[in-house]
Amino acid sequence: MSSPKVYINEKYRKKNGTSAIYIMVHHAGQTLKFSTGVSCDPDNFNYKTHRIKGNSKKVKDENLTIGRGLARINDIFVRYRLQGETLNAETLKREWKNPARRVNFYAWMDEALKARKGEIAESSYKQHKAMKSKMETFRPKLAFADIDADFIEQYRRYLKVTKKNDLNTIHNNLKNMKAYLNIAVRQGIISENPFNIVRLRRSAPDRVFLTEDELAKLWQMYEIKRLPDTHHYVLRHFLFMCMTGIRVSDLKIITFENIMDNRLVFFPVKTKRSKRTGVRIPLNKFAWQLINDEGKKAGLLFDTISEQRMNVKLKDIVAGAGIPKKITNHSGRHTFATIYLNKTKDMAGLQRLLGHSSIAQTMIYAHINDEMLVKSMQTFEKELTLQKNPGSSEPGQSTK
Numbered sequence: 001m002s003s004p005k006v007y008i009n010e011k012y013r014k015k016n017g018t019s020a021i022y023i024m025v026h027h028a029g030q031t032l033k034f035s036t037g038v039s040c041d042p043d044n045f046n047y048k049t050h051r052i053k054g055n056s057k058k059v060k061d062e063n064l065t066i067g068r069g070l071a072r073i074n075d076i077f078v079r080y081r082l083q084g085e086t087l088n089a090e091t092l093k094r095e096w097k098n099p100a101r102r103v104n105f106y107a108w109m110d111e112a113l114k115a116r117k118g119e120i121a122e123s124s125y126k127q128h129k130a131m132k133s134k135m136e137t138f139r140p141k142l143a144f145a146d147i148d149a150d151f152i153e154q155y156r157r158y159l160k161v162t163k164k165n166d167l168n169t170i171h172n173n174l175k176n177m178k179a180y181l182n183i184a185v186r187q188g189i190i191s192e193n194p195f196n197i198v199r200l201r202r203s204a205p206d207r208v209f210l211t212e213d214e215l216a217k218l219w220q221m222y223e224i225k226r227l228p229d230t231h232h233y234v235l236r237h238f239l240f241m242c243m244t245g246i247r248v249s250d251l252k253i254i255t256f257e258n259i260m261d262n263r264l265v266f267f268p269v270k271t272k273r274s275k276r277t278g279v280r281i282p283l284n285k286f287a288w289q290l291i292n293d294e295g296k297k298a299g300l301l302f303d304t305i306s307e308q309r310m311n312v313k314l315k316d317i318v319a320g321a322g323i324p325k326k327i328t329n330h331s332g333r334h335t336f337a338t339i340y341l342n343k344t345k346d347m348a349g350l351q352r353l354l355g356h357s358s359i360a361q362t363m364i365y366a367h368i369n370d371e372m373l374v375k376s377m378q379t380f381e382k383e384l385t386l387q388k389n390p391g392s393s394e395p396g397q398s399t400k
Contacts, residue, residue, distance in 0.1 A: 004023050005025075006023055006024075007021070021038045022035055023073055025092070030089045038066055051063045072096065106136060108184070121269045122269075123249055131172075131177060134173060135177070144184065144189060148194050155174075171200055171201065174195075178200070207364070208334065212342075215242055217322070227317065227320075234310050238310070238314060240332075241329070241333055244264060244287055244336060246281070247269070248307055251302060252302075253300070254266055254302075256301065265281075266279055268355045277355050277356075279352075281353055341365050350365065
C-alpha cells in the first residue's frame with residue numbers, strides 16, 4: 001500500500017467552478033478514490049500542502065474534514081494490520097463508506113434489547129437474549145464489520161455441529177439476528193443487511209396435537225383426580241388450552257375481567273403492538289368447568305407455574321395416560337385447532353378464535369392430521385355409491 005494522498009480533480013469542474021477533493025490510495029493492485037465531500041476552486045488549492053488556501057472558518061473546517069479523512073484511511077489500515085486480518089480493496093471501500101461498522105455489535109444489541117423490551121413479548125425478549133448469548137460464546141468480540149455472509153455460515157455450522165441445534169432452532173436464531181441487523185440498517189449503522197444474500201432454511205415445524213380419543217383419556221384422568229396436586233393443576237391448565245386454543249403466555253395473564261358476556265376477550269401477548277388483534281372466544285361448558293374447578297372468584301383465572309416446569313409435568317401426565325407423543329404447552333392450542341376444524345370445517349371461524357392475522361396461518365390445520373385424512377377417506381369410500389354395470393366385477397378384481 002502506498003501512503004494515501006489528497007488530490008483535486010481539476011479536470012472536472014462543477015457549475016460553480018469548484019472541483020472535488022479526493023483521497024487516493026494504491027492498494028492490492030488497485031487505485032482507489034475516496035470522496036472527502038469537500039470541493040474548492042483549483043486556484044485556491046495548495047498543491048504542496050494538499051489543503052485549501054486561506055484562514056476563514058469555512059476553509060479551516062474543510063481542511064479539518066480532509067485531515068479526518070486521511071486519519072480514517074490510516075486507522076483502517078492500522079486496525080487490520082494489528083488484528084492480523086486481510087484488508088482487500090472491497091473491504092476498504094466498505095469500511096470507508098460505513099465507519100460505524102466498527103461499532104461493537106453486542107454493546108449495540110444490549111441497547112436495542114432495552115429499547116424493545118416493552119414492545120415484544122417476554123418470551124421473545126428472552127429468546128433474543130439467548131441468541132445474543134450464543135453468538136458471544138461463538139465469537140466473544142464482534143463488530144458490525146465482522147458480520148458478513150461467511151460469518152453467518154460459520155455461525156450456522158457452529159449451531160448445528162457444536163450446539164447440536166435442530167434446523168428450526170438454527171432458523172430462529174438466524175431470523176432474530178437478521179431482524180436486529182435490519183434495525184441497524186434503519187439506524188444507519190450499516191448500509192445493507194448481509195442476510196440479503198443469505199437464504200434462511202427451515203423444516204416444517206412438527207405440530208404435535210392430541211386426537212379426540214387422546215383428549216378424552218386426559219379428561220377422564222383429570223376427573224378421577226388420582227394425580228399428585230401439582231400434576232392435577234397442570235393438567236387442568238393444559239385442558240383449558242385444549243378447550244379454548246389460547247397460548248400458554250395468555251393463560252398466565254388472563255383474569256376474570258377478561259370474561260365478558262360468556263366470552264374470553266383479550267389481546268394475545270404474542271401479537272405485535274402495531275398489529276394487535278383482539279380475540280373473543282366463547283367459553284364452552286368444559287372451559288367453564290375448569291375455571292370453576294380452579295376455585296377462584298377474582299384476579300387471575302389460573303395460578304400457573306413456569307412453562308418449563310409445566311412441560312416436564314405434562315411429559316409425565318401423557319406417559320401415564322399411555323399417549324406416545326411429545327406433548328408441550330403449545331400442543332393444547334394445536335389440539336383445539338385440529339379438533340375444532342375437524343368437527344366444524346369452519347376455517348374462517350378458527351382464524352378468528354386463534355387470532356391469526358392471515359388465513360394462511362390457519363390453513364396449516366387443514367392438512368395437519370394424516371390420521372384424520374385416512375378416516376375421512378374411509379368415510380368417503382363408505383358413503384360413495386357407484387352404479388355398477390350388470391355383470392361387472394368388483395373393483396380391483398380380475399374380469400377373467
